[in-house]
Amino acid sequence: GAPRPEAGLLGIRKGLGLYTNLRPVQIFDALAGASTLKPEVIEGVDLMIVRELTGGLYFGKRERFYDEEGAGIDGAKGQRAYDTLEYREYEVERIARQAFEAARKRRGKVTSVDKANVLETSRMWREIVHRIGEQEYPDVQIEDLLVDNTAMQLINRPADFDVVVTENMFGDILSDEAAQITGSLGMLASASLGDSTALYEPSHGSAPDIAGKGIANPLAQILSVEMMLRYSFGMNEAADDIRRAVTEVLDEGWRTGDLKDAATPADKVVGCAGMGDLVVSHL
Structure with missing residues (x-):
């Protein structure tokens, strides 16, 4: 719990209302050899990761404490900790709109990433993304993908992705994975956007x-x-x-x-x- 740079960055995002992170992943032809993937796999890669930035586990209630009562079959005492993954309907609606707007300016496809087979927040996420897409963006194609499968498909077929939208922690992990497709994290720019403020920084x-x-x-x-x-x-x-x-x-x-x-x-x-x-x- 000691002060870390990440804590300051999270505070800036929350304080300025920067709820959307845009991270483009593109291949510079001159750096194609820097990627660990085969040239034919990364050819044509041009995707945009749209990450929700002010909700989820990183901003939920958390605590660590010593459990005096014990738990489990043997009643063992010890440390307990929890982090809360929570989203509100409006938070999902606004990030979904950002993704659909981005797709309209690109190739017209949104891949919504969740863990709907396990998490209730992901089930709500999927329902809201589909509602926004079908009612407001009928011209944009929607694809659902579980986060573990997405991690595999980003390596298997990265050129097939256009806009990827997902919640905070999933987006944190997947965007760094996508960076390796380009060969260096040092080449990735990002934009963090709110309704009236924007912050631009390397990834x-x-x-x-x-x-x-x-x-x-x-x-x-x-x-x-x-x-x-x-x-x-x-x-x-x-x-x-x-x-x-x-x-x-x-x-x-x-x-x-x-x-x-x-x-x-x-x-x-x-x-x-x-x-x-x-x-x-x-x-």
């Missing part, structure tokens, strides 16, 4: 072990600026310019340490500032 979290060394990959943060221009300001041409600049730098063979492989020449490996300068030069 990779903190890396205190490399702080001050100048070797971090800045591309996820730069691509987060691309998302900011696109989603908050409607500056699509400027956003396209950033995407194009990043693509050109990678196509020329420039890499940060997390992106290099055995075939990367030593003189093509640059640090954080060097990579940033290269992107600026291509802008």
